[in-house]
Amino acid sequence: MTAGGARGLFITFEGIDGSGKSTQCRLLAEALQKAGRNVVLTREPGGSPGAEEIRRLVLEGDPDRWSAETELLLFMAARRDHLERTIEPALAAGKVVICDRFADSTRMYQGLSRGDLRAAVDQMHALMIGREPDLTLLIDMDPAEGLARAKGRQGKEERFEDFGIGLQEKMRAGFLALAQEFADRFRVVDGARPLDDVAADVRRLADEALEGSRA
Incomplete structure (x- = not known):
C-alpha cells in the first residue's frame, strides 16, 4: 500500500497458445490507461x-532442449527476478500490473503436461514466489484453433507449439481445472468470439x- 492508501492490483492472463490472451492484455492495459489508471504491462517468462534472457533459453530451440525439471528451475528463476524488479x-506504488x-x-506446462511435477511447482512457488494474482482471466479457446493461430505467427518462440495438439489439449483441460481449483480469483472468458x-x-x-480492491 502506498503512502496515500492506494493498493495495487495484480491481474494475470492465462490460456493455451494462440488463445488471444496477449492481445487482450494489451487492450485492457490501453483501456485502463485511458481511464486514468497507472498500468504496468508485462509478461512471462x-x-x-534477467528474465528476458531466460525467456530466450526456454522459448526458442528444439522441443527437447530441456527436461521438464530443468524448465521448472529456469522459469522459477525468471519469475523471481521479474517479481523483485518489476511486479x-x-x-x-499502487499501480495495476497486467x-x-x-x-x-x-x-500447467511443467507441473502437469510435461511431467508429474505439480507438487514440486507448488512447493517452489510457495518458497520462492509466495504471491498469487488478485484476478486471473483465462481466455478459453479450442486447442486446434489456438494452435493454428499460434503456428500462423511464424515467430521464433514456437518451442512449446512444436509439441503439437496433444499438449494443447492437455493444457486446455488443465487450465479449466485450475479455474475450479482457484475459483476465488479465476474468471473464464470465451475467446472464440x-x-x-x-x-x-x-x-x-x-x-x-x-472496485473490490477499494473496499
Whole structure:
C-alpha cells in the first residue's frame, strides 16, 4: 500500500497458445490507461532484463532442449527476478500490473503436461514466489484453433507449439481445472468470439476487481 492508501492490483492472463490472451492484455492495459489508471504491462517468462534472457533459453530451440525439471528451475528463476524488479515495486506504488502468464502456466506446462511435477511447482512457488494474482482471466479457446493461430505467427518462440495438439489439449483441460481449483480469483472468458466482445468481458471483470480492491 502506498503512502496515500492506494493498493495495487495484480491481474494475470492465462490460456493455451494462440488463445488471444496477449492481445487482450494489451487492450485492457490501453483501456485502463485511458481511464486514468497507472498500468504496468508485462509478461512471462520475461518482464525484467534477467528474465528476458531466460525467456530466450526456454522459448526458442528444439522441443527437447530441456527436461521438464530443468524448465521448472529456469522459469522459477525468471519469475523471481521479474517479481523483485518489476511486479512488487509496481504494486507497492499502487499501480495495476497486467501480466501475460504467471505461475498458473508453470503449474500447467511443467507441473502437469510435461511431467508429474505439480507438487514440486507448488512447493517452489510457495518458497520462492509466495504471491498469487488478485484476478486471473483465462481466455478459453479450442486447442486446434489456438494452435493454428499460434503456428500462423511464424515467430521464433514456437518451442512449446512444436509439441503439437496433444499438449494443447492437455493444457486446455488443465487450465479449466485450475479455474475450479482457484475459483476465488479465476474468471473464464470465451475467446472464440469477436475480439471486441472478448475485450468487453475482460474490461468488465477487471473493473469489478478494481472496485473490490477499494473496499
